Structure formats: structure tokens, C-alpha cells
Amino acid sequence: MGKQKLKGKNLRAIQYSSNKAISLAVSLMAKYYKHSTVEEQLKLLIDIKENYQNYLNHEHLNILAEVFKPSEKVIRQEIALLEEAKDFQVFGRKHISSNAYQQMKWAMKLPIAKQGALMPDAHQGYGLPIGGVLATENAVIPYGVGVDIGCRMSLSIYDLDAKYLQRYQYQLKVALKEKTNFGTGGELGFSQKHEILDRKEFAATPLLRQLHGKAVRQLGSSGSGNHFVEFGLVEVGTDNPWNLKAGEYVGLLAHSGSRGLGANIAMHYTEIAKQKCLLPSPTQNLAWLDLDSEEGQEYWLSMNLAGDYAKACHDQIHYNLSKALGIKAIAKVENHHNFAWKQKQADGSESIIHRKGATPAEKGVLGIIPSSMSSAGYIVSGRGETTALQSASHGAGRQFSRSKTREQMTRSKLKKILNKEQVTLIGGGLDEAPIAYKDIEAVMLSQRELVDVVGKFTPKIVRMDKA
Template sequence: MGQQKLKGKHLRAIQYASNKAISLAVQIMAKHYKHTSMQEQLILLEDIKNNYSKYLTDAILSPIAKVFQPEVDVKRKQIELLAEAKEFNVFGRQHISSNAYQQMRWAMKLPVVHSGAMMPDAHQGYGLPIGGVLATNNVVIPYGVGVDIGCRMSLTIYPIQPTFLKRYEYQIKQALKEYTNFGTGGELGIVQEHEVLDRIEFTATPLLKQLHGKASRQLGTSGSGNHFVEFGTVQLLSDNPFDLEAGDYVGLLAHSGSRGLGATIANHYTSIAKEKCLLPSPTQNLAWLDLNAQEGQEYWLSMTLAGDYAKACHDQIHYHLAKALGIKPIAKVENHHNFAWKEKQFDGTECIVHRKGATPAGKGVLGIIPGSMTANGYIVQGKGEYGSLQSASHGAGRQFSRSKTKAKITGSQLKKILQKENVSLIGGSIDESPIAYKNIEDVMKSQTNLVDILGTFSPKIVRMDKA
């Protein structure tokens, strides 16, 4: 009809500043007001800008009106902590630094906490100390679980004399180099199959769909830091649940978790928790998700899948190495840490029990507690002690940070320690030196009422990151 077409310059003349407002105005006017003169359109659009509230419910014009509606600055109310920290049991207090202890005290001020405990290997972490156990009321704390969701220990026992380790040392080292891989982004570079990769949960959320490819590529690999795969000697006591004779065997022990899958899940849901749960410093990393809310249910599903994926990684590590060396297992012990469980407490309350760097130690539950690259680990059976929330330590625990350890020891000194203890190390770094860790014997003495000892594992050929 020869009518002049509405353009951005006309809208900017009436103070339509944003590209979004201009785009919406041009589209809506062209579609619904094409028989209205441009002057009338501009009068209407200016009125929408100046009196947006009149148009918020208009079926056609509301999208434009909403652009001019000011964002309401809703100040989230900060959650108040308890005035006093709830009491919690500490095992091996003399082995625990004051900063880790204070970190646990802050955790025990959360209004959602039911009970807590500290294991003798405890040391400072993010949010909850490593070696901290926290029971909460129907909420889950992503950083109470940790970044490496479902990190676990797994020990396979083989019916072989320990002389096998010396006789086939070269073959063992080659197998470790070929069938293990460590560090961020590490992949084995071989096609692998495992039922965990077919799990329907990988289609449950956009994040899990996105992570399936990475999970497939990283299957059977390990993280950096204190993660390891090592062959050594197992000494079983006569009173063991494997129906095996007391004596010496060969063992394969691994420590690793859920790789990039778990780390991405942890960081994603921690960000959501911090957005929804405003906590004062220094408890901000203890933000939680309500398990009745969608985000909480998503995290729980994702955490459970990551835990099963961590187990699958261990399955593949043990499978590949046993196949390469032609050996068959007769027994296995494995357990998660960095996980959350629904468990009943001493008073019958069902809680979410976070074990960040702590071993489940329910009555009769088997576990493996390692020492260091040169120290014995222990095969244990839980006693079900409620005072520890049915938990035990997950290792010896660090006594020095990585930077302090590097300042205390040299590479040549580490080599001397390894030679003295008759341990062969592939990879590794000085910040994982045995001196970085507490004395495992002291740690075990501090939890005699938490676990029974069934046997020991002594590392001999150790594979770690940086090989």
C-alpha cells in the first residue's frame, strides 16, 4: 500500500535502545499491525515503553512490554548457621590438624546436619574435610561428596606366590604402561565395552548426554595426584571371609574415580547449589540441594551413575592387566569413598551420609585402607560403629601439603626410600612421597573399634601419573 516500512532508526528515535526491543517491535508490527500507519505504530510502541505494565498481559504486545519491565532485584536471604556447632566424634584427634578440625566444626553448624564424625586420616579439603563424614536431613551437599565422585579402592587377590612379582617384573611393568593411563583427559586409546556405557541414565539430563562420549573414551583410566595402580603382596590372616588359607598371595590394588564425568557433574551441581543456597563464609562450599527438588534428584541420579562408572573403570583396569599377564582372580575387595548414601542412624532417622575420603564400615562390610607407595595397606571388615557413622579412614591421610612435601624432599631422596623398601615406581612425583602421609600404623590404632583387620597389602610395583 506504499506505506513506509518500520526500521530500527525509527525506533531508536523513540528511545528503543536494545536490539531485542527493536527486533521484537519490527516483527510484531509487521505481522499484526501491517495495516496501521507507521506514525500510529510509533505512538503505540512509545506508549508500551513508557507504560509497559498496561501491556504485560496483552496476547500480542506483552513480549515487547517485558523488555521494558525492570528486573526485580530480589535479595536472597542468607541462611543462618546454628549458633553452636553440633557435637561430633573425632577418632585419632592427635593426628588431625587444627584447620581440618575447625573446618568440620563449621560443617556441624549447618541447620540441615543430623550428625558427623572425623576419621584419623582427616585433613583439610574444600567444604568438608577429607576424612569427614556428615549425615544430613534429606539434602545432599555436592562438595560433601567431592569432585571425584565415587572414587574407590579395589583389590584383586590372585592365587600366586609373591615370587611372581620378581620373576615377571618386566612383563608387569609393560602391562602397567600399556593398560593404564593417568591424568586429566587421559585415554587408553582402545575400544572398550562395559554395560555402564549402555545405561539409560546417560539420556536422563542434557549434561549426562553431553558427557557420554567422554565417559566412553576415558573408561579404564585413572586421575592424577594420589591415584595409583600397583601390584604387591597380600598376606591374609586365618580368619578371613574369602575361604582362603592364611598366607601370602599376589594382589593388584587400584585407587581412582569417575574421571571427567564425575568432575563435571560435581562442578555443575555445586554451582547450582551455591546459587540456591546462600551460606556465609567459610561454609559456602557446603551449599546443598534438596532431594525433593529437581536439581537434587538430578544430582543424586548423576552421582549414582558416576559411582557405577568409577567401578567400571576399576573393572576394566583389573580385567586388562589380568588378561595381559594371564592370571585369574580368586577374591576381590572394593569400596567407594567420595559418595553419599541413604542410611539409618543410631536414632532410626534416615539420613544422607556423605563420606568424603572415608570408607564405609557397616557391620561385616569389607574395605581396603592403603598406606602410601611404600607402606602397607589393610584389608578390613567394618564393625558397624554408629559413633563413626559406620565409617573408617580411607587411607593414611596427608600430613603435608604438596608444596610442603616438595620443599622437604628431593627426587634422589625419594629414590633412596624406594630402594630401601624394595618398591619400583613408574611415574609418580615427589609430592606423593611417603613422607607426605601420616603413619598408617598410627591411623589404624586409632580406629580399632571401627574395623577388624583381615590382612595386609604391601606395594611392590607402583604406577602413578607423570610416567
């Protein structure tokens, strides 16, 4: 070989198989051993490959030696579930499908599970069932929270009567069309300000920095599916939390969440949880993050920011519509689901309470439990029932899947239902037709231990996606 230049084929002949090893060998020999013959270089390179440990501290050859160092294989052992599911309380069992019940049983086999409950609106979801409540020990489950982090209901009550809805129906419809927007990627198209956009948490992680622009663009918009913004009538009795005169008022009710911000946070940290927390196939979507870990702390910070962002979106929805119509609220009610709370248990210990499609119902806490686009929902006050982890349903809950609902419903059928109930619908897919939902009266009866009814909301002008 004499004074030949070292080539890739020479290296492959001595079993240098990776491109990285070949590239490093050629570079190092040319730089530090250019006066050695090819034979001498090859002899050295063979020795590095066969006795890499002798070169790990070498000034120049250590980087090549690292290539031949066997990778340390981390053996990750699958986490064992409990042999028997822990008991959990079920409200309205006859309204709950077997697959949702089974999902909750799997959740109660997690070694971190402390207590659980299933609300009467429960149906199958990802991770926890929708309507599932789970208390865990110092751990958070991203899919136990859900994709639409901090999704909420918010109701503004105005000192206006039913005649206002009839007299200004055109203006209300225009305001809903111009001041709201729905669906994936939905944006309002006009500049908005809110303190949430200046929160320092947006600089806390690379993911949040990346998502800040999307949060700016989507502020005040709503998601797809069952999300809505609607005007309707609020009925209150003499004994109500706002000391209002008994009677009917105009109400504005919205249901939406944290938009692309929350969805991206959920997907990002679910994948991390699945990599760190190996679970058997039926429970893989229940992978958790230890709150003492860096990833757990990042998720907790991000989840709380997304929850505050969801509230900011509702702030803007109500502000934009009230301003456009020149009306001012005299009372407001808000509650959220798809979230995790740090909460003291009866025994004094702290748990992480996941409410997936279930809402807080601590004693005296107000909330809204809506039904469908054509049926009345309820304003409630929590009773603080500990067996339900101080929770209640977040709605009537689906009884039919989206595909099954579409099979049974036509536009003409939907129109007849809405005409009968004197409801105007802007947008809305057939999969959100009223038949998709359980009977709200039966659901409320099943959770009479959990909440007291303090008012009623009946939708009249409903805005949804697909307008």
C-alpha cells in the same frame, strides 16, 4: 515526518533504549501499522512504553509490552547457620590439622546437619574436609561428596607367592604400562566393553548425554595425584574372610574414581547448589540440594551412575591386567569413598551419609586402607561404630601439602627410599613421596574402635601418573 519510514533514531528519541525494544517496534509497526504515519506510530509506541499493562493481552503488541514490564526481582535470603556447631566425634585428634577440624565445625553449623565424625586421616579439602563424615536431613551436598565421585580401592588376590613378583617383574611392568593409563584425559587406546556404557541413565539428563562419549573413552583408566595401580604382597592369617591358607599371596591393588564423568557432574551440580542455597563465605562450598527438588533428584541419579562407572573402571583395570598376565583372582575386596548413602540411624530415621575420603565400616564390611607407595596398608573389617557413622579412614592421609612435599623431596631421595623398601615405581610425582603421608600405624591405632585388621598389603611394583 509525513510518510517517513520509522527509524531507530526516532525510537531512541522517545527513550526506547534497548536493542530488543527497537527491533520489535520497527518490526511490529512495519507489519501491522504500515498505513499509519510515523507520528501515529510513535504516539502508540510511547503509550505502550508508559502503559505497558494495557497491552499485555494485545494480539500483536503483547511481546513489546513484555519488554517494558518490570522484571520480578527474586530476593534470595542468605541461609542462617546455627550459632553453635553441633558436637561431632573425632578419632585421632592429634593427627588432624586445625584447619581440617575447623572445616568440620563449619559443616556442623549447617541447619541440615544431624551428626558428624572426623577420621584420623583427615586433612583440609573443599567443602567437607577429606576424612569428614556428615549425616544430613533429606539433602545432599555435592562438595560433601567430592569431585572424584565414587573413588574406590579394589584388591584382587591371586594364588601366587612372592617369587612370582620377582620372576615376572618385567612382564608385570610391561602390563602396567600397556594396560593402564593415568591423568586428566587419560585413555587406554583400545576398545573395551562393559554393561555400564549401556545404562539408560546416560539418557536421563542433557549433561549425562553429553558425557557419555567421555565415559566410553576413559573406561578402565585412572586419575592423577594419589591414584595408583600396583602389584604387591598380601599377608593373611589363619582367621581370614576368604578361608585362605595363612601366608603370602600376590595382590593387585587399584585406587581411582569416576574420571571426567564424576568431575563434570560434581562441578555442574555444585554451581546449581550455590545458586539455590546462599550460605556465608566460610561455608559456600557446603551448598546443598534438597532431595525432593528436581536438581536434587538429578544429582542423586548422576552420582550413583558415576559411582557405578568408577567400579566399572576398576573391573576393567583388574580384567585387563589379569588377562594380559594369564592369572585369575581367588578373592577380591572393594570399598569406595567420596559418596553419599541413604542410611538408617540408630533412632530409625533415614539420613544422607556423606563420606568425603572416608569409607563404610559397617559391621563385617571389608575394606582396604592403604598407606603410601612404599609402606604397607591394611585389609580391614568394619566394627559398625555408630559414633563414627559406621565409617573409617580411606588411607593414611596427607600430613604435608603437595608443594611442601616437593620442597623437601628430590628424585635421588625418593629413589633411596624406594630402593630400601624394594619398591619399583613407574611414574609418580615427588608430591606423592612417602613423607607426604601420616604414619599408617598411628592412624590405625586411632581407629581400632572402628575396624579390625584381617590382612596386610605391601606394594612392590607401583604405577602412577607422570610415567
